[in-house]
Amino acid sequence: MKSRIFIALVLLASCCFLVSRAAAQSGGELRFSLKSEPKTFDPLLADDDSSETVRYLTSASLIRLNRQTQMVQPELATSWKVSSNGQSIAFELRKGVLFSDGTPFTADDVAFTMRKLMDPNLHSPFADPFRSATGNIKITVKNPASILLQFPAPVADLEQLFDGVPMLSAKSPHSDTAGLGPFIVAEYKAGSYVLLKRNANYWKRDAGGRPLPYLDSVRLDIQQNRDLEILRFRRGETQLINTLEADNYDRLAADMPAAVHDAGPSFDTEQMWFNQVASAPIPDYKKAWFRSQNFRRAVSQAINRADMCRIAFNGHARPAAGLLSPANHFWFNQNLHAEEIDVAGALKRLATDGFHLDKNVLRDRDGHAVEFSIITNAGNKVRERLAVLMQDDLSKIGIHLNVVTLDFPSLIERISHSFNYEACLLGLVNVDLDPSTQMNVWLSSADNHAWNPEQKSPATPWEAEIDRLMRAQASATDNKKRKEYFDQVQQIVADQAPFIYLVNKNALSAISPNVHNAAPVALRPQTYWNIDSLYLTSTNTSASARP
Amino acid sequence: MNRVRRLAVILLIATFTAVLFADFVAPAPYAKQFREAPNAAPSGKHLLGTDDLGRDSFSRLLYGSRVSLLLAPAAALLSTLIAACIGGLAGYLGGRFERLALAATDLSLSLPWLFLLLTVRALLPLNVSPLASVTITFALLGALGWSSSGRIICSGARAIRQSDFVLQAQSLGISPYRLLLRQILPNLEPVLAAQFWTSIPIFIIAEANLGILGLGVAEPLPSWGNLLRGLENWPEVKASPWKLAPILMLVAVVSCFQLVFQKREEFAS
Amino acid sequence: MWLRYVPKHIFRLVLTVLLGGLLGATLVRFAPGFGVDERELDSRLNSQSIEAIRQSHSSQHNVLGYYGVYLKGLLRGNLGVSTSLDRPVAQLFAERLPATLRSVAKGVTGGFLFGFLLALPAAMFRWRAYDLLTAVLSGLFLCLPAAVLGLGIVYAGGAASLAIALVVFPRVFQYSRNILAQAAERPYVLAAHARGLHPMRVLLRHVLPNAAPLLFALAGISVSMAFGAAIPIEAICDYPGIGQLTWQAALSRDLPLLVNVTLLITIITLAANSASDLFGKAFARQRI
DSSP states (O other): OHHHHHHHHHHHHHHHHHHHHHHHTSOOEEEEEESSOOSOOOGGGOOSHHHHHHHHHHOOOSEEEETTTTEEEESSEEEEEEOTTSSEEEEEEOTTOBOTTSOBOOHHHHHHHHHHHTOTTOOOTTTGGGOSSSSOOEEEEEETTEEEEEOSSOOTTHHHHGGGOOOOOSSSSSTTTOOOSSEEEEEEETTTEEEEEEOTTOOOBOTTSOBSOOOSEEEEEEOOOHHHHHHHHHTTSOSEESSOOHHHHHHHHHHOTTTEEEEEEOSOEEEEEEOOOTTOSSOHHHHHHHHOHHHHHHHHHHSOHHHIIIIISTTOEEEOOSSSOTTSTTTSOTTOOOOOOOHHHHHHHHHHTTOEEETTEEEOTTOOBOEEEEEEETTOHHHHHHHHHHHHHHHTTTOEEEEEEEOHHHHHIIIIIIOOOSEEEEEEOOOOOOGGGGHHHHSTTSTTOTTSOSOSSOSSHHHHHHHHHHHHHHHOOOHHHHHHHHHHHHHHHHHHOSEEEEEEEEEEEEEOTTEESOOOOSSSSTTTTTGGGOEESSOOOOOOOOO | OOHHHHHHHHHHHHHHHHHHTHHHHOSSOTTOBOTTOTTOOOOSSSTTOBOTTSBBHHHHHHHHHHHHHHHHHHHHHHHHHHHHHHHHHHHHHOHHHHHHHHHHHHHHHHSOTHHHHHHHHHHSOTTOOHHHHHHHHHHHHHHHTTHHHHHHHHHHHHHHHTSHHHHHHHHTTOOHHHHIIIIIHHHHHHHHHHHHHHHHHHHHHHHHHHGGGTOSOOTTOOOHHHHHHGGGOHHHHHHOGGGGHHHHHHHHHHHHHHHHHTTHHHHHO | OHHHHHHHHHHHHHHHHHHHHHHHHHHHHTSTTTTOOGGGGOTTSOHHHHHHHHHTTGGGSSHHHHHHHHHHHHHTTOOOBOTTTOSBHHHHHHHHHHHHHHHHHHHHHHHHHHHHHHHHHHHHSOOHHHHHHHHHHHHHHHHSOHHHHHHHHHHHTOOHHHHHHHHHHHHHHHHHHHHHHHHHTSHHHHHHHHTTOOHHHHIIIIIHHHHHHHHHHHHHHHHHHHHHHHHHHHHHHTOOSHHHHHHHHHHTTOHHHHHHHHHHHHHHHHHHHHHHHHHHHHHHHHHO
16 A cells, blocks of 8 residues: 555656656747838748748748758658759658648648749749749649659759748648648737747657647747847847847847857858949949959958958958858858958059059049949948948048948939949848859849849950859759859959958847757857747746836 | 026037137047047047047037037028018918918928938939038928928917007008018017027937938038937946937037027017 | 808818828829839849839829829728738728827827926026026927937836927927917016916916917927827837838838828828817907
């Protein structure tokens, strides 16, 4: 009798222990901020930051790019085979997967999603990279667990593109809200927050067989003001800040050193470029300056990138070597180095083009004083600092730089429609690793060829060479060969400097110590890429009313 | 003159002298970046420390005052004159003119003038000098800022028009022009004065807010407006209280102006 | 007399409102950056997609045509669809208008009362110390940008209405002090004082009625001031009201949203000023 009571007590104790362990590892609501209102909840059209966050948390794709290893891994597809010509891909799908509303996931859903994606009227940034040529996709459903997709032309880096394609349900009546992701949208209060609840039918399990995600819910508060975001993080009202600015990083690090994380160089670049459009409404002598390689390289040499990293970013940045950041392990050309400051060298380069210094004013061959304006978007403190630092640097070689800050729509109009600008300073956010996603930047005929878009034929021999190399890497199937081509592109860009790359800022984030399993990385989304494995140790009881 | 007023006069004269002779008083050029000491605390070398790019804050305050102290009162004068004309005439003439003027005032209060300012900026060449762009900005602010007091002035003018002494003056045959100048406008002076004095800081701040859209003063020229915007980060201000210097100086100057000039009318009446 | 006056007055108001909407639409349409979309800078989109995005704004290029279509929709209760948020404007207004109206109402009432009550002693009694103190106090809040004030209030845990009140009160104080001082200096008021009448009686019977038309005009203007302040305050403080919506709409040149907001603000301004006019005229008539 006593032994039975003893066994019962032991069982009870171990149950309590297990339950408490489980409780510690599950439950809780993770809260962080969105910078703006999500523009859409349609996963195929979600291309602004906030919509993409909601999409990432509520949907799943066939193949997932592991943000930490930068390698692809199976997700909804257990295996796949890309044909040798890069034109088709066959998937074996995971069995037993259910949508959040209980309907089973089969190859029909994949077919439905791909057909919707390849609709020419969709205009989605996730669909366009698949359209390497006109023509329709051919979809063959062999059985509910395998599917073959055939594209009209080879698609570069086919498998990585699937990371951005969320699988939609063909049968479910709410095909836009029945998702395969770890969470589902439960509540949306416009202007305030989006509440996501745990998807009970989520197919992923942890190593011990426990269903993921550990968290009960995720609350995304819509907060535009960065300073208020920091305040709420300090108060414990939010547990995550996905991207932190350098100033705020240092302020937080002073009081909460365990909460801040610096994941090294990010994939983002800050760069400036000169307007090389032939029909631009700027004086001809300025067009001649901007078209001169020596002029561009001299300007690049006169800029003190080390000071920019130290002063504008408080040291949380590195001088940029070229169009890719070293964080992109595979594709970055290791032979490239950031341009060192060299005022004497810059003046020598300018002298070969006929420029001369006349009483601290640089003049060209015809005596025009070198003066030009640089436009940048207003409201970005760091970028404004970069512009003023550049203004000071260039004054040392006699160039008078006018810094003009404009609101974003005016800026876009000038650089894309009217071409009424001389130089521009902007930052580029890279979400993808593969250079094929940048085809529309490097092809001279493309819209985003910022310094001279939509050319009928390449204006310069080096742009023609870049066109050739980009097309070659897009049609090659062996990644090593593609890297060789793209390394050459990077070298040409470094030599010709159509974009003068300034810095690669670091991926800074803040994560409350209450959040476990977090592993911040440089690739977006930096802090919650593994949201299904995150858990909180103490529930958020200190949440005070929102101001 | 009482003690307070004397002190105010002295402060104003000292400020204006320092600002006018900024070239001699300022320890460093306002654009010079002391890159080894960004965000420095006050010291012998930098009386108010340095800003985030290492530029001497005291020098920037002096030069910024020059721009704002010259242009904001000029813009305020412009808006007060327009308000006096439109409001005064509307109240004095009454009838259809008054209705039209009041409708124009109401529309002027409701329309999104921001877009007009953006359009003007777009029409200006990109390489316009910072001084030219800020002068144009203040001129526009002056031309658009009359509406807030237009109605009050119209009300006042109407009340005077209907008052006894004006009826008496009219019956005596005094010309309307003389009536307007000698009787009506002086009676509107208190409201016009309020318009003028409140407009100065309002325009200074408006110039700062327009900086968000690329109007206003261009770098590296400082202005009180963009110095004030640095206050938006409260934790930083708490940690470095010397950053409050611009707003303290602005409040002091504005208060001094009022103490010196507004007292006079009490003795005049 | 009233029966003839009211319909004519309302007709004039409606005409002014419609004109305001058209002018607002014109200002937005011809501003730089109209019809431009941030998505054009997305390097993943191909030329056809970018072209399609550019074409999507073509219906708004002709202002008069667009305004005509909008008015027709308005008669049926359709306020249009916001281009930046892709949602019906009526829905957005229903969500956000109550919050803004509440904070503006509280802010303007609080600000006006505070400014007025602060001005009364300054005008009636000439205490030098009080003058100095109120001059510095109102000067301080006049010199603080609305954004700085709003953020400070948020850090202190206050509400947006408090920030609006603090923006409104210094201007109300300056104007009402001058108006009341002028009214208090009238010869018959001085005479009343000389006759030994109680200051309160002088205030209520002579000073206030004299100043009433101007004070009512000031009250009407305060409403516009409060709305003007609400926009940057709500934008900076992330307060989910019409102000924040307007700011975002301005930055993305969202014409449908901006036309509706302009109409709304015009209606409120006209209503406030008409009411103040009515009260002012009533008082003036009483005096004579």
